[in-house]
Every structure is written in structure tokens, then in C-alpha cells.
Amino acid sequence: xxxxxxxxxxxxxxxxxxxxxxxxxxxxxxxxxxxxxxxxxxxxxxxxxxxxxxxxxxxxxxxxxxxxxxxxxxxxxxxxxxxxxxxxxxxxxxxxxxxxxxxxxxxxxxxxxxxxxxxxxxxxxxxxxxxxxxxxxxxxxxxxxxxxxxxxxxxxxxxxxxxxxxxxxxxxxxxxxxxxxxxxxxxxxxxxxxxxxxxxxxxxxxxxxxxxxxxxxxxxxxxxxxxxxxxxxxxxxxxxxxxxxxxxxxxxxxxxxxxxxxxxxxxxxxxxxxxxxxxxxxxxxxxxxxxxxxxxxxxxxxxxxxxxxxxxxxxxxxxxxxxxxxxxxxxxxxxxxxxxxxxxxxxxxxxxxxxxxxxxxxxxxxxxxxxxxxxxxxxxxxxxxxxxxxxxxxxxxxxxxxxxxxxxxxxxxxxxxxxxxxxxxxxxxxxxxxxxxxxxxxxxxxxxxxxxxxxxxxxxxxxxxxxxxxxxxx
Numbered sequence: 168x169x170x171x172x173x174x175x176x177x178x179x180x181x182x183x184x185x186x187x188x189x190x191x192x193x194x195x196x197x198x199x200x201x202x203x204x205x206x207x208x209x210x211x212x213x214x215x216x217x218x219x220x221x222x223x224x225x226x227x228x229x230x231x232x233x234x235x236x237x238x239x240x241x242x243x244x245x246x247x248x249x250x251x252x253x254x255x256x257x258x259x260x261x262x263x264x265x266x267x268x269x270x271x272x273x274x275x276x277x278x279x280x281x282x283x284x285x286x287x288x289x290x291x292x293x294x295x296x297x298x299x300x301x302x303x304x305x306x307x308x309x310x311x312x313x314x315x316x317x318x319x320x321x322x323x324x325x326x327x328x329x330x331x332x333x334x335x336x337x338x339x340x341x342x343x344x345x346x347x348x349x350x351x352x353x354x355x356x357x358x359x360x361x362x363x364x365x366x367x368x369x370x371x372x373x374x375x376x377x378x379x380x381x382x383x384x385x386x387x388x389x390x391x392x393x394x395x396x397x398x399x400x401x402x403x404x405x406x407x408x409x410x411x412x413x414x415x416x417x418x419x420x421x422x423x424x425x426x427x428x429x430x431x432x433x434x435x436x437x438x439x440x441x442x443x444x445x446x447x448x449x450x451x452x453x454x455x456x457x458x459x460x461x462x463x464x465x466x467x468x469x470x471x472x473x474x475x476x477x478x479x480x481x482x483x484x485x486x487x488x489x490x491x492x493x494x495x496x497x498x499x500x501x502x503x504x505x506x507x508x509x510x511x512x513x514x515x516x517x518x519x520x521x522x523x524x525x526x527x528x529x530x531x532x533x534x535x536x537x538x539x540x541x542x543x544x545x546x547x548x549x550x551x552x553x554x555x556x557x558x559x560x561x562x563x564x565x566x567x568x569x570x571x572x573x574x575x576x577x578x579x580x581x582x583x584x585x586x587x588x589x590x591x592x593x594x595x596x597x598x599x600x601x602x603x604x605x606x607x608x609x610x611x612x613x614x615x616x617x618x619x620x621x622x623x624x625x626x627x628x629x630x631x632x633x634x635x636x637x638x639x640x641x
Contacts, residue, residue: 223631230388230630237387240379241398247375248280248287248399252365254356255284255348263351280372280399287372288344290399291392293336294377297329299478306541333377334370341369389623397619400612430613433593437617440586444469445579447572449557468552470576473583474543477614479534480591487527491516528588535584536577545572590614 224230251257264282280287305311305325314321345362348354356362380391388394446467494512497505515522549569558564562571590613 224627227631230627233386233388237383237389237394240383240387240391241394244287244376244379244395244398245402247372248285248402249283250286252284252286252288252368254354254361254365256353256355257283259351259353260284260348263353285372286368287376289337289340289369289373291373291376291380291395293333293340293373294329294380294392295481296336296340297332299481300332301325301329303541330377334374337370337373338366341366344369389619389626393615393619393622396615400616429593433590433613434617436586437590437614438621440473440583441618441621443472443582445472445575446470447575448560449552450560451555451557468548468572470572470579471583472579473586474576474580475535475538475583475587476618477587478538479531479584479587482534482538483527483530483591487516487523487530491523524592528592531588531591532584535587536580539576539580539583543576545569545576548572 224234261282280290301311305315311325314324317324345354345365349357356365376395377392380395383389383391383394385391446469448465449468450465490512494509494514494516497509498513500506500509514520516526517523546569549565549572552558552568553564559568559571562568593613
């Protein structure tokens with residue numbers, strides 16, 4: 168007589184798996200404690216933990232393929248980004264970018280390809296602009312709003328519209344940049360055929376970069392466009408370090424330490440604000456379904472402190488630079504009154520001045536509230552909660568819940584707006600306090616880098632947990 172077969176249901180499997188994980192962690196902790204020598208340092212423990220984490224990553228075949236594919240696509244991007252376009256005076260171009268904060272911000276979003284005017288000079292700027300335009304139109308046009316609610320199909324269609332809108336925007340931006348460089352006597356090409364070929368090359372470079380980003384999103388790790396911007400920002404750090412070492416004799420050690428302290432504080436602040444949420448408790452009433460009762464659960468609605476991301480900084484910097492640009496254009500007007508006003512505007516709104524910094528800061532605050540109001544609709548969220556039988560404890564469903572959510576988002580957005588305002592004016596503060604300008608990648612760059620790292624790490628952790636769970640159920 169054979170042994171009886173033991174069948175374990177899925178619930179028992181999950182319970183056994185959780186118990187196994189708990190005992191495994193206890194065993195690992197005890198082994199780590201007793202196996203360490205008396206003089207073991209915290210640095211050694213941290214190094215072992217990092218090496219164990221890297222080993223877990225590399226031992227996962229699926230993750231290993233994704234990491235290698237992402238690295239290969241980033242290598243292709245950095246290789247093509249160093250192919251310059253002909254007919255551009257590189258020396259004058261670098262001087263122009265060093266004196267313009269707007270161009271510096273555009274260079275950040277192009278992934279560092281605009282400052283050397285490569286074949287990918289536009290970067291992903293047209294795609295970012297197209298995404299913002301489509302997001303705004305979704306609020307205004309009812310058909311787009313209905314499409315955005317159709318799940319995966321709706322998102323794919325909106326992404327397709329975004330890619331189609333990227334193409335004409337890339338052509339327009341390429342023409343605008345060439346006209347701008349021509350006015351600054353940086354572009355030496357005047358032949359219409361040569362100009363047309365440069366426009367087509369820059370547009371094709373943008374679409375190639377967008378294709379690489381979509382490949383990373385589908386077959387690699389994280390969001391492809393975000394990783395391309397991240398790679399462009401990080402790729403310029405070695406040059407910044409070399410420039411800092413070359414002027415180390417002229418900068419005191421105290422100023423460098425102040426700069427490093429500010430950088431660490433900003434990184435910690437970015438992590439804290441990006442991960443900060445206000446949890447609103449939502450209870451679901453029990454409902455009769457057949458002969459049984461379902462529901463009765465309690466969950467929470469996470470409201471992020473920084474709902475707007477870096478979009479308010481993009482809007483604000485586009486407006487705050489208008490007075491200085493208008494002043495430079497109107498300085499040569501024959502009218503003495505207009506010339507005086509233009510000179511005052513140029514001097515008052517020079518990047519780094521007090522008027523410029525304060526105006527920039529308050530514009531970021533205002534646009535943060537504006538963009539949060541665009542992307543967060545408390546009435547819609549309150550209706551969804553009510554539709555599924557949920558309610559906030561102590562608050563009536565419907566309009567009262569919408570007012571309560573609006574009250575909460577208004578208060579927590581203030582913290583996010585102040586944070587984004589400080590991030591925006593951070594380069595000016597860091598340079599004035601430390602005197603070190605070569606290492607300043609800008610608060611916007613730091614915000615992008617830290618956000619992409621957090622997003623990618625969260626995705627990797629989710630994949631590792633999913634793989635462990637799938638292996639146990641097998």
C-alpha cells in the first residue's frame with residue numbers, strides 16, 4: 168500500500184511560505200551574529216549586505232537579461248550622443264550654454280546632447296512637451312478623458328498620439344534652435360539644403376532616442392525616457408569632477424565641504440519628499456452577495472506630497488527668463504524710456520540676482536498648485552470611492568469626501584511646493600555659499616536622478632518578490 172498523497176491548498180502554501188521566510192530571516196540573523204568576529208565593523212557588514220544583494224540580482228536570469236539589455240541601450244545612446252553635427256562653432260556654443268540657465272535646463276532634459284550639438288541635440292524635449300500637451304488636453308477634451316479611463320488600451324492610444332505629436336514638435340524645435348544659433352553667429356551653415364539636412368538629422372535623432380527609450384521600457388528596467396535623461400545627467404559628472412579637481416587649489420576645503428554637505432542634504436530631502444504620502448483611511452461596508460457577506464475591509468488612499476514632479480520648474484523657468492530676454496532685445500530701441508526699462512529688466516532678472524531668485528521661487532509655488540489641481544481631481548476620486556462602497560471615517564460620501572480630500576491636498580501641496588521652490592533656486596544658493604560652480608548639476612537634475620533611482624529600485628524589488636512567490640507556488 169502506497170503512501171497517501173498529501174494535497175496542500177494555495178492558502179496553506181502561502182502560510183507555509185511566510186513561515187519559511189520568517190524562520191529563514193531568524194536563522195540568517197543568528198548566523199550573521201555568531202559568525203562575525205569581535206572586531207567586525209559596520210562597513211564590513213554593509214559591504215556583505217551589498218554583495219549579497221548584487222548576487223541575488225545576478226542570479227535571477229530574467230533580471231540579468233533586463234540589466235544587460237538596459238546597459239546596452241544606454242551605451243548606444245551615449246555613443247550616438249558624441250557624434251557632433253557639422254557647421255557649429257563648439258567653443259562659442261559652450262560659452263553660450265554656460266551663460267544661459269534656460270539652455271542649461273534644456274540640456275538636462277536632452278540628456279546632455281544639446282551642449283555639444285550632436286545628432287541627438289533635441290534629446291527627448293519634444294516628447295516631454297508632447298506629453299505635457301496631451302495631459303493638458305485630456306482635461307479639456309472629453310473624448311481624450313474617456314480614452315484615458317479605458318485601461319491599457321487607452322494608455323496605448325494616448326502614447327501613440329504623443330509619439331505622433333512629437334514629430335512636428337521636433338521639426339519646429341530644430342528650426343527654432345538653428346535660427347537661434349544663426350542669430351548668435353554660432354551656426355556657420357547658410358545653404359538651405361544643408362539646413363534642411365540638419366533639421367531632418369535632429370528630428371531623426373529624437374525619434375531614434377524615443378525608440379531606444381521604448382525598447383528599455385519594454386525589455387529592460389524602469390522607464391526608458393527617464394533612464395535616458397538619467398544617463399545624460401550622470402554621464403557629465405566625471406567632467407564636473409575633473410573640472411573641480413583642476414581648480415582645487417583656488418577653492419578652500421571648507422567651501423568644498425559646505426558644497427558636499429548641501430548635496431547630501433538635498434539628496435536626503437528629495438528621497439524623503441518623493442516617498443512622503445498622506446494616508447487617508449477608507450473603509451468599505453459589508454455587502455450581501457448571495458448567501459454570504461463580502462467587503463468590510465479597511466485600506467488607505469495614498470496622497471503624495473509632491474504630486475507635480477518637475478513640471479512646475481519647467482513652466483516657471485520658461486516664464487522667469489522672459490523679462491531678461493525682452494530686456495536684451497529692447498535695449499537698442501531709440502526711445503530713451505524704453506531703453507531704460509529694458510536695461511533695468513536685464514539687470515534685475517539676471518540669473519542669480521535677488522529679484523530673479525525670488526520671482527523664480529514664487530512662480531514654482533504657483534505652478535505647483537496649478538499642476539496639482541490639473542492632475543488631481545478630488546471629485547472624481549470621491550465618486551470612485553463611493554461607487555465601490557467606500558467611505559472615509561467620519562466623512563459623508565460624495566461632496567463632503569471631495570471637500571475633505573481637497574482640504575488635505577491643499578495643505579500637503581504647500582510642503583511639496585516649498586520643496587520644489589528650494590530645489591529650483593538651489594544652484595544659486597550653493598554657488599554663493601561654497602563658491603564651487605563646476606559640480607553644480609542643478610536641483611532639477613538631482614531631483615530627476617534620485618527619482619529615477621527610486622523608481623528603478625522599486626521595480627527591481629517587485630520583480631524579485633514576484634519571482635520568489637512564483638517559484639514557491641510551482
